Amino acid sequence: MRPGWTRLNQVIDSTKTSDQTELPRYRSSALLTDKYEFTMLQAALRDGTAHRQCTFEVFARRLPNERRYGVVAGTARVLRAVRDFVFSEEQLASLDFLDDATLEYLRQYRFQGDIDGYREGELYFPYSPLLTVRGTFAECVILETVILSILNADSAVASAAARMVTAAQGRELIEMGSRRTQEYAAVSASRAAYLAGFHATSNLEAAKRYGIPAAGTAAHSWTLLHVDPDGTPNELAAFQSQVDTLGVETTLLVDTFDITQGVNNAIKVAGTKLGGVRIDSGDLGILTRQVREQLDGLGAHNTKIVVSSDLDEFAIAGLVGSPVDVFGVGTSVVTGSGAPTAGMVYKLVEADGIPVAKRSRKKQSRGGTKQAIRACRATGTAVEEIVFPFGADVPDTGELTPYQLTVPLIRSGQLVDNLPTLHESREYLQGQLVTLPWEGLALSRDEPVLNTRFVGFTQSPK
Amino acid sequence: MRPGWTRLNQVIDSTKTSDQTELPRYRSSALLTDKYEFTMLQAALRDGTAHRQCTFEVFARRLPNERRYGVVAGTARVLRAVRDFVFSEEQLASLDFLDDATLEYLRQYRFQGDIDGYREGELYFPYSPLLTVRGTFAECVILETVILSILNADSAVASAAARMVTAAQGRELIEMGSRRTQEYAAVSASRAAYLAGFHATSNLEAAKRYGIPAAGTAAHSWTLLHVDPDGTPNELAAFQSQVDTLGVETTLLVDTFDITQGVNNAIKVAGTKLGGVRIDSGDLGILTRQVREQLDGLGAHNTKIVVSSDLDEFAIAGLVGSPVDVFGVGTSVVTGSGAPTAGMVYKLVEADGIPVAKRSRKKQSRGGTKQAIRACRATGTAVEEIVFPFGADVPDTGELTPYQLTVPLIRSGQLVDNLPTLHESREYLQGQLVTLPWEGLALSRDEPVLNTRFVGFTQSPK
Incomplete structure (x- = not known):
């Protein structure tokens, strides 16, 4: 038992x-x-x-x-x-x-x-x-x-992470707070969050040391890196490269510039089998509904929505009614909320x-x-x-x-x-x-x- | 310059x-x-x-x-x-x-x-x-x-420690928060507090690694250990042993039982050359004045008063008008207050x-x-x-x-x-x-x- x-x-x-x-x-x-x-x-x-x-x-x-x-x-x-x-x-x-x-x-x-x-x-x-x-x-x-x-x-x-797991009502939680706590505290914090029911960590030392599944998407720097010689951002090129390397099951970060355009670019590049899109800014309750509708309209019904951006247990609880599939949690979990x-x-x-x-x-x-x-x-x-x-x-x-x-x-x-x-x-x-x-x-x-x-x-x- | x-x-x-x-x-x-x-x-x-x-x-x-x-x-x-x-x-x-x-x-x-x-x-x-x-x-x-x-x-x-140093207006500050943060974060926190102007740390790894002065007094367990076979606490025996081993310049923890009796016992054992007494509980503003008066009355004019007990920059600022010589700061400094x-x-x-x-x-x-x-x-x-x-x-x-x-x-x-x-x-x-x-x-x-x-x-x- x-x-x-x-x-x-x-x-x-x-x-x-x-x-x-x-x-x-x-x-x-x-x-x-x-x-x-x-x-x-x-x-x-x-x-x-x-x-x-x-x-x-x-x-x-x-x-x-x-x-x-x-x-x-x-x-x-x-x-x-x-x-x-x-x-x-x-x-x-x-x-x-x-x-x-x-x-x-x-x-x-x-x-x-x-x-x-x-x-x-x-x-x-x-x-x-x-x-x-x-x-x-x-x-x-x-x-x-x-x-x-x-x-x-x-x-x-x-103790903080367990409340987040409860608040998420079964949605997936990724611990991604390593950068917000001391470098070795990050490793033990990953372990503690996993113990409490988080599903994965961004931290590779924790993954190696404790056998925790590692996860990650991409940073804004990835999109910004793909700037054309005339200074024009090229989000399509960034997405294409990520999909070419990591496959369509990858998660594309769509909020570097305009989110609607980002979602269009993501599906244009990866097709409707795209694994996920991540939104890291703005009013996540409204944005996730808009993006879900947009993804469904494009036929990408199985593309998951990953959200991050200063989430804690209360923000997570406020988003469970929204079409969020995965919560990325950083500062609040590693600092005990x-x-x-x-x-x-x-x-x-x-x-x-x-x-x-x-x-x-x-x-x-x-x-x-x-x-x-x-x-x-x-x-x-x-x-x-x-x-x-x-x-x-x-x-x-x-x-x-x-x-x-x-x-x-x-x-x-x-x-x-x-x-x-x-x-x-x-x-x-x-x-x-x-x-x-x-x-x-x-x-x-x-x-x-x-x-x-x-x-x-x-x-x-x- | x-x-x-x-x-x-x-x-x-x-x-x-x-x-x-x-x-x-x-x-x-x-x-x-x-x-x-x-x-x-x-x-x-x-x-x-x-x-x-x-x-x-x-x-x-x-x-x-x-x-x-x-x-x-x-x-x-x-x-x-x-x-x-x-x-x-x-x-x-x-x-x-x-x-x-x-x-x-x-x-x-x-x-x-x-x-x-x-x-x-x-x-x-x-x-x-x-x-x-x-x-x-x-x-x-x-x-x-x-x-x-x-x-x-x-x-x-x-950033938190620097505010405490300002609040202390030149009084000595000892970082003693290792137990309230991850074991390796404790070492770097000691270093950061020292950088910010703290005078010493309790943490021995930080002392060794970074050359920070190490400091410490005694725990309540030390006094409690000295219990007579019939169950009577023997604070005098605890103080005597500490002074025998560490000399009269040591700091005795006087609040395990009754503070007034503790101060009397401390001076009785160590004499008026006692280095310091520590108070770790109660209303420190009132207690430090009483203890200073008591020490002075006993002739121990140079015995320092060390205080601890959940101090942060605001508590320190509230105590600079009191006869405090040394602040021991734990949780608040290592967690960034x-x-x-x-x-x-x-x-x-x-x-x-x-x-x-x-x-x-x-x-x-x-x-x-x-x-x-x-x-x-x-x-x-x-x-x-x-x-x-x-x-x-x-x-x-x-x-x-x-x-x-x-x-x-x-x-x-x-x-x-x-x-x-x-x-x-x-x-x-x-x-x-x-x-x-x-x-x-x-x-x-x-x-x-x-x-x-x-x-x-x-x-x-x-």
Whole structure:
């Protein structure tokens, strides 16, 4: 019923070797770290607390922009970063603020603890215990930054992208935002958008690394390049060349000059079997109707209409009544559509078996190692999340069916078997979205659609 | 007067070799590219237009959030990416949608053209010609994505960070946002924030790669770790250990439980020579005054107050009247404070000597290869930007002094000599900011503080 957890190891292994002619066996994640983690480590090694058994928990205090749900993304990348958190001598040499004992600890460092958490592609809500990292204080504290960087960035993109997928009501979505985010963030953003249900990406590194279908049309520069010696633009020549090279199934960009003329030129060159036309400017609601009518009038009934131009989930929702076949989405998806970070935090919740929590104003947290279930009706509809102490019996959910949210990810430093592939996580998310109460898929601002209830904790940790 | 352009090559070389035990001589940028660039290349190679001499221009149509100016950042990273745009056989094998001639072109590819542009750390305005890339269509078109990814991300961070530096009125700023952006975007964001005048970063990879001072304090987990066996928190033990290891010049985090008690504990442990205390929650305006009074009462007159907790330029401006010594800034700086991308575009403006421009609604651009000057009063205050045809005489600016904005960056594929270091670009920006009319440094929303005027272009390109 729910897609199985298979082959994450294979994804990770193929990622590891994807750049093997240029990159080494691994790309160390060990310096993607804030300085204070290593100075705390040094102090902990000196005072003996380094070896206390601890639990750190990743959670979010709220969902951005009053959204109804969030999407966990980046988990497989986190597990890889934990595995690759190993230091070279050259990296250690840069840490000249540390003493020898600390450097030696880092030289030998391999994470040997356990990680449990929500599956990649799982839905989440405020205070869902998304990741539970257990081990010595020393081995857990230094993973804070890299774990949060990955989860915050990838979950921000996936949470926005999932709303776009819902808004598109089955139309195809291409992620084409690489140019609007940092060059490596672009690669992971492509992955997160695909996880959330996008169908393709423009980014070739993401296509290669993660097996995501790559897609693209043409730029305005292509049409502009085909200028006659007297300075007259020659759109026909540009279209002819593109069709000659890429076949009639290609998509021609028709709005460089006049769209009506562009569509006429496109069909003149490619015939009625033309794959698609792209419109990248103007009032897309009106233009797509005009172009559809024009294409149909020319007999090009199967020529698709691709639109782009600063689309977000709201613009997409406004265009689903229009004859759009494919949405190209750029800036808004890679920047999380107004929420470029998911705001997750990594907090110590247990030390030496004792639940701990800070009491800072507005930043309180709840101590103790946790796990969670989602209680669902017989129809499959989710009712609430229940968080309870890790290792305790699953709370009684009455007539509701408990669904386990917390699953093992790393055991004694080793990835568990049968972790899911990216493609499986993508399917998993689509399965989870249908379990939400219907109002959970609305784009409007409101409360989280599910509550998170805590069961079995002492009232107030000391 | 203006800092010289020296040693950028050294910065780049040190970057290149910084990871040499793990990474190869270069990290290829060649697949940080949108698919359509390579399919256009293939069509251009087939129809002969690939070898037309072209100019592509980077510019922004507007400044985000009605800001008054933008900051160019990422230029040195762009030049490195252009140099490293070379393909491995393994990368070429992933481009199975291309024909043999195109693959062979890419196999031999090295950018051999010229790049001119605004210096890193320069101010910019709508339609400033930020980068001018000249060469064959083939060699220029495939650089679009990686150039824009870098400039859009780095300029977004630097443009936000510069406003924070202004707001802080000389107080120290530490960038500590790595956890709130993608793990590699964190490294370049640290660099951009430093360029803009931040004093330090928490990010160790950025410190190592770019020579940025690293800084940090401690996390709440450090205090929480020091729990007695009966469950009683022991803040004194945590502070004592930190001071024992890092010395009294360290900064103690005092808001895990009760701030007044935390400050008392801090001074009790470290004495009045304590370097600093950090407050990460609550009403910072009130708390910092209380804490300053308390510290002074205890005789710790030189103990600094470090604040963090979702600060942006507006919060910083609201706190400059408070006894804050250091601002720790996270989410808002690495996400561009509401504008995570600078929205720059890369457009073909000239082909075979003919100015070209699209006429799409609201996305018009102006054809022709350009350069720019800024006209300044004798006092140094900037009055306007003047954009004129590349290679033409500098327009007459009357009593105003023309200042050259467009400088050579790459000649025949080679970096020019004496490009500036990151530190020099950082100084350069500070010098440029003082040339702005005073209202340009206001945080409020308004028009760009300088206009960009076009001189010497034909009225309307065909």
